[in-house]
Each structure stands twice: as C-alpha cells, then as structure tokens.
Amino acid sequence: MGREISPFIKFHKMGKYKKMALDKEKAINEGTFKGKEMSDERFNEIIAELDRMIKVIKDDKLFEEERLKYNKNE
Amino acid sequence: MSNLEKLGKRLDNILKYIKNEKPKDIWIINNLDILFKETIETNTSIEKENILIKKINELLDQYELRFGETFKNLTERLSTRELELKNQLYSQYKSNKKEFVKNYKDKAEQVMTGRAIKTAKSMASKEQKKRISEMIKVSLANGPAEEINSMEYVQNRKPVNEKNPIDTVRMDIPLLIRVMEFAKEDAKTDMDLHSAAENMIELSKSDRVLNMNDYNNIVTPDEENQINELVKKVMTKLKA
Numbered sequence: 001m002g003r004e005i006s007p008f009i010k011f012h013k014m015g016k017y018k019k020m021a022l023d024k025e026k027a028i029n030e031g032t033f034k035g036k037e038m039s040d041e042r043f044n045e046i047i048a049e050l051d052r053m054i055k056v057i058k059d060d061k062l063f064e065e066e067r068l069k070y071n072k073n074e
Numbered sequence: 075m076s077n078l079e080k081l082g083k084r085l086d087n088i089l090k091y092i093k094n095e096k097p098k099d100i101w102i103i104n105n106l107d108i109l110f111k112e113t114i115e116t117n118t119s120i121e122k123e124n125i126l127i128k129k130i131n132e133l134l135d136q137y138e139l140r141f142g143e144t145f146k147n148l149t150e151r152l153s154t155r156e157l158e159l160k161n162q163l164y165s166q167y168k169s170n171k172k173e174f175v176k177n178y179k180d181k182a183e184q185v186m187t188g189r190a191i192k193t194a195k196s197m198a199s200k201e202q203k204k205r206i207s208e209m210i211k212v213s214l215a216n217g218p219a220e221e222i223n224s225m226e227y228v229q230n231r232k233p234v235n236e237k238n239p240i241d242t243v244r245m246d247i248p249l250l251i252r253v254m255e256f257a258k259e260d261a262k263t264d265m266d267l268h269s270a271a272e273n274m275i276e277l278s279k280s281d282r283v284l285n286m287n288d289y290n291n292i293v294t295p296d297e298e299n300q301i302n303e304l305v306k307k308v309m310t311k312l313k314a
Contacts, residue, residue: 015082015083015085015087017089018083018085018086019082020082020110021114022079023114025079036117037117038116038118038122043122043126047126047129049105049109050109050126050130050133051129053102053105053106054129054132054133054136057136057137057140060180063140066101067098067101070101071098
C-alpha cells in the first residue's frame with residue numbers, strides 16, 4: 001500500500017510532467033500500473049529520434065531550420 | 075525523488091522557460107512530450123528507462139548550453155534583487171536589439187542574456203557594498219552601541235512592540251509545498267532548517283501571508299545578518 005497523498009496537494013499546481021512521473025511511480029508501488037510493453041524496435045526508434053534532436057540542437061544551422069520548419073507548419 | 079520525477083520537474087521548468095522566453099523553440103517540448111509520455115505510459119525495464127532518461131537529460135543539457143545559461147540561473151541562483159536588475163537590463167538591451175544583432179548575429183540573444191546577468195550581479199554587489207559603507211558611517215556617527223547588559227540600558231529600554239511577538243508564520247499552499255520539498259530534498263543540515271525558519275519569522279514581522287516570491291529570501295542566507303556581523307567586526311576593530 002503506497003503512502004497517502006496529502007489533500008493539500010490538489011491546491012498546488014504541480015507541473016504536468018512531474019505529476020505524470022509521480023503517478024507512474026505511485027502506480028508501480030501500488031502494483032496497479034498497467035502499461036503496454038515497449039518493444040525493442042520502438043525503444044530504438046525513440047533513442048534514434050532523441051539522437052537526431054540532440055544533433056539538431058548542437059548545430060546552429062539545423063536548429064534554425066527546424067525552428068522555421070515547425071513555425072511554418074504551425 | 076526518483077530520476078523520472080527529477081526529469082519531469084526539469085521538463086516542467088524548461089516548458090515554462092520556453093513558453094515565456096523562447097516560444098519559437100516550443101517544437102522541442104512538443105517532440106519531447108510524445109517521447110516522455112510514451113516512456114511514462116509503457117512498461118519498460120529499469121535499464122531501458124534509465125537509458126531514455128539519460129538521453130532526454132543529455133538533450134536538455136545541449137539546449138541549455140545553446141543559450142550559455144542554465145534555467146536554474148534564471149530562477150534559483152540569482153537573488154531577488156539580481157533577478158530584478160537582470161530583467162530591467164534585458165528589457166533595455168531588447169529595445170536596442172538591432173545593435174546586438176549587427177555585432178553578434180545569431181548569438182545576439184545569448185550575449186544579451188549573459189551580459190544582463192553579469193551586469194546585474196555586479197550592480198547588486200556594488201549596492202551591497204554601498205549599504206555596508208553607509209551602515210558603518212551611521213554607526214560611527216552614533217558612537218559605540220549601548221551595552222545591552224548594563225543597568226542603564228535594562229532600566230531605560232522600551233517595551234517590545236512588534237507585530238509578531240509570538241513567532242508565527244503564515245504562508246500560502248504553493249509556498250508550503252515548496253518549503254516541505256526544500257526540507258525533504260535540499261536542506262543538508264539541521265542548521266539549514268533553523269536558518270529557513272528564522273528567515274520566515276523575520277519576513278513575517280510585516281504581518282502578511284508569505285508566498286512564492288519570498289522563497290529565495292527564506293532559503294538563502296540572511297544577507298542582513300551577514301552585513302550586521304561584518305559591521306560588528308569592523309566596529310570592534312575600530313574600537314580596538
């Protein structure tokens with residue numbers, strides 16, 4: 001049984017990503033987490049996408065191109 | 075706090091920073107949002123989860139490096155006064171952005187932010203030195219402080235008339251949560267907690283509800299006390 005969360009927490013606007021992480025931790029601790037298994041293929045795809053983004057952020061030209069591309073699509 | 079929670083918190087800070095300061099970079103958050111959610115919603119081994127967390131942190135490190143500053147710098151490491159000065163200076167530079175772009179091209183933004191932080195720190199330091207020198211002048215003009223243990227002082231002292239005679243502190247819920255986080259995660263020794271409590275009592279003397287704007291003054295060392303200590307030392311040397 002996990003630790004009960006204080007009712008005061010609902011008044012505090014916690015950031016959405018931290019809340020997502022907390023909810024997952026809580027569900028795992030309580031044994032109620034029901035996530036689908038991540039395949040090796042999907043894992044490698046995510047790593048490749050993160051590597052691509054790192055490369056873009058490191059390079060001034062690519063970074064500017066990505067900015068323009070995204071803001072044009074918006 | 076687990077690595078996943080730390081990453082969540084970091085993403086929240088960066089999202090806030092991008093929304094306020096670099097809205098054109100929202101593509102980074104939008105891309106990461108999908109990948110982070112997938113990491114949260116799927117069942118992965120701890121090893122794989124750690125690799126993903128490490129990779130996302132590496133990406134965020136690179137983004138921070140791009141602007142030559144850390145997001146913490148903007149919100150945590152600068153004192154309230156430094157942050158105030160930095161914002162004023164940055165606004166001034168922004169009105170003269172063409173000149174910066176002409177000289178520094180695509181690095182203009184970085185130079186403007188960096189210069190604003192550096193100048194703000196230097197200005198705040200000068201202000202503090204000026205305050206110390208004024209306090210010394212006042213102390214010298216008034217002569218040596220009364221000996222608080224002397225009979226004359228005890229007989230003539232005025233009754234305490236403060237708005238917070240019993241030490242009470244009122245604060246809003248976001249600050250309460252943050253202070254509890256500080257106690258759980260950041261405070262290293264008991265002294266840190268005592269010092270934070272003393273700062274909260276000091277700030278409560280103006281009889282108001284403390285909020286997140288007071289946080290930096292609660293957890294950072296009390297500058298006023300440091301200055302008073304310094305003045306006492308100088309006075310002792312002068313007397314000698």
